[in-house]
Structure formats: structure tokens, C-alpha cells
Amino acid sequence: MLSSGTPTAPAPPTATMSPRPSRIVRDLAGLTAVAVAGIAGFYLFPNDLGLLTRMVSAAFLVVSLDLLVGYAGVATLGQAAMFGLGAYAAANTNLAGVQEPLVMVLIGGLAGALGGLVSGAIVLRAHGLPRLVLTIAVVQLAHEAANKLSAWTGGSDGLSGLEPGPVLGLFRFDLYGRTGFLFSLVLLVITLAVLVRLTRSPFGLKVRAIGRDPGRVRTMGGAVLPTLLVVYTIAGLVAGMGGALEAIAAGVVGLDAISFERSATALVMLVLGGAGSLFGAVLGTVVFMGFEHIVSASNPFHWLIVVGVMLVAVVLFLPRGLGSAAAELQRLARIAGLGGAR
């Protein structure tokens, strides 16, 4: 079943046992890689910042999904509910007269966290396929509600006319999307740093343990449901921030932000990058959206075939996702390099 219980994409067991310094080094290397890649993207593709900004806000959604799927072992196809909530909350904040983008992101994150708490309470009691279907039900209900509440969401026309002010009153948004991109990138790196810290904490280890075998944690006297609820809330916070960033960058929030399709695509990106690794989640997002962009620009008519074939190929040739490919290379390199020392 598509569910908890079975290990989804477990990190190698050695990861939690290896000496402390190497873990910190690896985490720092990952964060640096994201930051450097982002800045490189900024200079190498100055004409594609719109796309890159969308990648960053999507990465928030995919990372939040990773907390649930990769760490806590909760499969969900409804995470876009929290993304959309964040987007609508941020948009309404702006339309109510608050122009500071940081405040918009904060409110979006809080709305997402609240949504995560509520949907966690609905979803987590079930297991396996029924749980997955509950997550779908949640996002469908949220979508329908957003369609009905057009006073706050603009319905299917979308909520338009957002005018985010300059970040911290200093950096205003421009046509090329420079500010929008850097703003999102900085927030992503900070968020990742916090999340990396969190996943390494005792709480994070407990979450991982639940993800692998909730039964065992329960018999050992661990509180499974409350812990998962906390993870759901944190994931909601992260997704909500992503939604807010997308609202800021696009200036319009549409119903697609809160759709099943958005959730499903995010899951595809996550699995592509390798669930269970936050950096894998980011990588999966960038690769999927980049690939989609290139293929659809070169053939706007039949690109879906190529994307589909690529996904199948990844399962066949990179069964643990792209992120693991990098880890695998790293492991091989280490073995080769430290062969003598062992």
C-alpha cells in the first residue's frame, strides 16, 4: 500500500550513526550547494528568473511534502491545500493594505500551519490507501471551498491586483524578477537550514523512526499521533510560505494553487529527487521544472510525451531518485579515496 509502515526511501542507516562532524559538514555542503546554485542561476540565466522563482516557491511545497512522505512516512496527495491557503492568506493580507513581503510570507506560513494542523487531524487517523484518499478529499474540499468563497479568492478568475511593496522597504520587484528571485532564494536557504537542524534533532530522529516503523515506536511508548500532527503542522507552515512566495511573484493567485494536480506534480518532483532528503527534494523540483520548461518551449504541442518517458526512465535507471544518484557517486568517491584508510 501507499502508506506508512514500509520504509519509503530510507537514508542509509549509517547516516544517523556516523560521527557528528561529518554530518554537519555534509549539511553545510548541501546548504552551500543550494545557495551557490541559486546565485549561479541568477547570473547564468538572467532572462529566466521568472521560471527560477517559480522553482523556488515550488521547492517549498516539495520540501514540505518531503517532511511528510520522506521522513514521517505519511503519503499525501493533498499538500497543495496548505500551499494554496498560504497563497490566499498572503494575497488577502496584501489586498488589506500590508505591503511588506516578509509579513505576507509570515501570514502565509501561519495559514499553512493552521491548515496542516486541521488536515493532519482529519487524515492521520487512517492508514494506507484510505489515508491517501483522505488527503485527496481534503485538497478537493479546499479547492471547492476556494471556488465558492470568491469574495476572498476571486473564484476561478483568481485574486489579482496584488502589489507587494519593496522587501524591507528597500528592494522593489521588477520586470526581470531579480528581487523576487533573491528574496525567495534567501528564504529557501534559511528554511532549509532550520529544517536540516530539525531533522537532526531528537525530535527529527523520532519522526524518522515513526516513518520507518510506527508500530515499534508505539510499543516503545512513543507518542505517534501527536508527533505526526506536529510534523503536519510544520509541513503546512513550509508549504504556506511557498504559496505566499508564489503569490508575491505572480501577483495573482489562481485556483490551481490549491489543486490536486499541484499536489500530484509536487509528489512526482519529490520522488524524482529522492524522498527522505531535503536537498533531493530541491533537486527534484529544479530538474523536473527545468526539464518541463525546456521541452515545452522547444515543442509546445507534444512535450508531455517526453516528460512521461523521462519519469519512467528515472524509475528504471535511477530507482532511488536523482538525489541518491549524487549520494551514490559521493559514496563511491569516498570509498575510492579512503580505501586505504579502512
Next chain:
Amino acid sequence: MKSGAAALLLAAGFAGSAAADTIKVGVIAPFSGPFAQAGKNFKAGVEAYVATHGDTVAGHKVEFVYRDLDGPDPGKAKSVAQDLIIKEKVQYLGGVYLTPSAFAIAPMLEEANVPLVVFNAATSSITQKSPLIVRTSFTLWQTTVPLAKQAAKDGKKKIIIAVTDYGPGTDAEAAFRKTFEAAGGQIVESIKMPLATTDFGPYLQRAKDSGAEALFAFLPSGAPTVGFVKAYAESGLKEKGVALISTGDLTEEAGLPAIGDAALGMRTSFHYSVAHDSALNRAFVAAASKAIGNADELSFPAVAAYDGVYVITKMIEATGGKQDAKKAVQAVLGMVWESPRGPVKIDPETRHVTQTIYLREVVKDGGKLINKELSSVPDQPDWGLAK
């Protein structure tokens, strides 16, 4: 003739400013996903124009760059438009099927100095989002108001409304209700059907129980309209004498073969029928059918794209190929011309197309279902904005 034009271009190019010899026009449309049919029609409309008028305007070669925007995703709409403006350096944007996409693109037009000619997105307020937006399609207010007037004229007193629960559906409902009630009619109920509806049986059962004399419906063309019209034919409403009237979206030509004979006799109002009887339209249909490959797939988005390209060529002529969005838009305000759909005009106030709305009936013509025009109501503005 062509070489003459080329010589003129050379002369102009040397004499005047450094006008680019190729002018790029970005076309944003759904080429995949649920609305791919519309994207295909946009492309056919553009290609039909090029096939009949050539790709050179005032000495400049015009090149069209297509980008896929598969669904109502404003974030993607914005980055696709940015991509076209910044990287492809397009001087004009055209296309846009859905309203949220237009909303997302509107704020960047002035800074980019690029006009947007909307080929479809039908919410009235779109043209108010930027002074650089011109629209060549229609709005639901525009196509619905004449139908509601006609229903009142036909002596109908009680009508039930069923529309899809999204922006255009809400517009159609409001337009019909306001017009019909103003004419003394009564709306007994209005049903809003979720976009994802597959079985329309229950709604029609409700219409049957409501005691209305007619059913006014709007659904977006495609799977929903096919399901709805078929369900209507099976519901027994017709036998009971409750007519189904709607905007032309329900009997859109590309969907008619799928609906089949269940559509026969349906009365609709719309701005364009592929069967419109004029020499200009016959030439357009011939060229567009060739471009689309399968004549059965041709329908209304193609004519809006064809006219949209015409508007863009006028903009290019007026600016002499120089990028000046304001001047370009200024040049087409109030412009009057003969389109394959009939006489049209760009209203200088709303920058939306004023046109004739036809009342039509679905009939069989040589084994093929067509929308036969019965009467016409000329010079209809966008009633959603008209005071």
C-alpha cells in the same frame, strides 16, 4: 508584388530608423491539457491569416513564437510571458485562453512596452487591468444579453438557469438574470454546477421538477457541454416542452460531432458560426481548415485569433515596426473592419470588440451538424462594461 514590398522595405529600412526586419509576436495558448482544442484553433487562426495575407507587414517579416500554457496557472502565465518578452524579445503578445492568465500578464505590459491582444479570455474586467490590452473574442455578457431579450420576446415567463460554477458561468448567470428580469420574466432557480461534474442527470431532474418553461445553460465547451446536451436529450425535458437555450459554447462546432443528433434544434446565441454565410468566411474556413488539419476541429477561437493577428498587423503598420505599445494600441481604437464573423469594431472605451451576435439553430447540412444563423443583433458591446 511581394518583391516590390521587399524593395520598399529596404528603402524604408535604410532611410528611416533602424527598424528590426523581423518582428516577433508571442502566442500564449493551451497546446496540451484540457483546453488543447482551443490552442490548436488559435494556431489555425494565426496560420490562416498568414496563408491569406502573407507574413510581411509594412515591409517587416512577422514571426510567431508559440508557448504552451496548459491550465489556469497564473504563476506559469507570468513566467511564460516574461520568457517571451525578455528572451524572445517579442514586440507583441497574443493568445491567452483563460482569465487568470490574462490577469497575471496584465501588470507587466507597461514596463515591457508590449501590447496584449487577447484571443479568448472572456471576463469583462480583463481590458481594465491594463491600457495595453485589446480583446478580439467575446464576453459572456455580450453573447448572453441578446439571448435573454429574445427569450422574453418569445413570450417565456419562467426560466431556470444552470451554469458551471466558475467565472464565466457566474457572468452568464448574472447577464441572463438581469436582462430577463428587466424584461418582466422570472428566474425560478439558478443552479451552479461544479466544474468537475460528469453526470448531469440530477440537475436536469431538478429543472424538470421546477416548473420552468425553458432552461438557460452555460458550460465551457468540451466534455461538460457534450455530457450536458446528451443528458438533456435523455431527460425528457424536450418532450415536456422545456426548451434548452444557451450561448454558442454548448454547440461549438468541434464538439457537435460528439453530441450528435441530440443537439438538433438547439437555439443558441453566439458571435461566430463556422457556417456563417459570407465570401470572407468561406475563404477563412478554407484556410483555417487546412491549417488545423481536420476541418471538424475548427471552431470559434480560430476567428478571434485571425482577427487578433489582423489587429496586430495594424499596430505594426501604425508604429512602422518600432516598439511603441501605447501608439500601437492607440492606432486600433475605434477601428472598424469586416471579419469572417461579420462587421466588427474595437470599442475605443473598453478596447473590446463590438460585434454582431447571431441567434442560431443546430441543423443538419449534408450530414454534418452546423449552427445555422436565423437572425442577427448588430453592434453588441460588452454589456458587462457598458453603462
Next chain:
Amino acid sequence: MDTALGIGIDALAYGMILFTISIGLSVMMGLMRVVNLAHGAFAMVGGYLASYAIRQIGLPYGVAVPLAILATVVIALPLEVLLFRRIYGGAEPLKQVLMTIGITFAVIGVMNAVFGPTIKPIPLPEALRGTVDLGFRTMAIHRLAVIGAGLAVALGLWLLIEKTAFGVRLRAAVDNPGMAAALGIRTERLYLATFALAVALAAFGGIAGAELMPIEPTYALKYMVTFLVVVSIGGAGSIGGALAAAIVVGLVDTAGRYLMPGLGTFFTYLAVILIVHLAPNGLLARTR
């Protein structure tokens, strides 16, 4: 009363289509433990081929439909051997999601490229056209036919699984794949046969249900959620469960739309949440 009956019979027709398409998915999930998100794609391919056979080749309905189902199976079988076989077993559900979504994307793209984006009608034969008067209301004949076909599928599957040697092996493999293999049941062939059956049922459901769920390229994704809901509420692998779930979903959806037209979707998904909480292992769950 008449109205209630009318809604009931509409709901039954809708439910039967859901059942016919979903049951193949349910059996695959029960036996091979694979979340096959490409199931709707096979239903769609069946519909396209049937439409093509009738409208372009000009075959009569009775010939075109079995041929289209057969052709869909023939197209799908290599996919089983090359792709699906690698993701059976439920060990890595995320891999299943990625691969079957990939297959779905590719199928959608191919159908759009080959047949174009318009809706493809499947013209009904004379005998299935028109309406009959049931006394309390008129009813399209094809809807009655769909109800009959759904019941026939349910009965046929029940007989197949309960009364044949194939069924014995299938049940053994569902209950304990390792033991079944040890006892000499060739699970690989069993899986292939089950896959073929599931695809055939999907194709048949796609064709039979085309009046309600028109055949167009996005079909494969559009209705997938509904199929998943049916399987999940019914409990994977359970014929009775899927039948009950399909009828419940059909009824809730149809009645909700009639009684509260503006809130139809809310009603359906709230019911899903309620049912999953009340019967987490499926409506007719066997106690394990």
C-alpha cells in the same frame, strides 16, 4: 417518490460505470499491490480505439467494442512485461506513483498527438439509442444497458474468482504470495493474466461509460481520483466492496447534486471522509 426512484436509477448507472472501471484497479491493488495510476489511461485508450474502429473504419458496434478491448490489452501487455512487473509488491509505493504517472503522461501526449484534442464519440448501435418509459420517468436505454453490463461484470468476476482454478490461485496469491509461489503457482503468469483482465475491464468500462465520461486526452487524469476513491472505500481486492463503494459514491454524488446542487462536490468528499473514518478497511472488509 418518483423523483427518488429517478435519482436512484441515475445513481445506479453512474455507480456501475465506476465499478466496471475501478474493479480492475482494485484487483491489481489487491493482488500485485501496485497503485496503478495509469489505470484510467487504459480506459481512455479503449475508448479511443472503439471510437476509431466505428467512425473511421466503419465497423459495427458489436465487432468494434471487443476488438478495441483486445487491442488495448495487446498494447498494454508489453508494458506489463517491460515496466509494471518491476514495481509489483508494494515495497516502494513512491516508485509506483512515479512510473504510472509517467506512463499516464505519455499516453495522454500520444493520444493528443494521434487523435487530436477533440472529444471522440462512440456512436451507439440503434438498439441502445433512444429512451424507454419506465412508468415513473423516461430513461436512456444505454444507461439501462450500462447497469446490466456492470452487474454482468460483477457476476462474471465472482464466478471466475470463486469457481475456477484461476480464481483459487488468485486468492491463494492474494492471501500469501510467498506460500503460493512455494506451492508451485507461477505468480508471474498469474500476474500477467490478472493485468490483462484489469486492462480489459478498464477498456470495457471506458467504452461503456463514454456517454457519461466523454473520451478526450485528459480523461486519464480527470477521473483517476474517483476510481481511487472507489477502490479505497471498497477495500483493495474486494469485488463486493468495490461494487458497494461504487454504488455508494454514485448515490451520494447524484443525490447530493439533486438536493444541494451548489454543494455537490462538498457532499461527496465529506461522505468519503466519513466513510473512511467509519470503515477504514473498506466497506465489506474481511476481518484479518
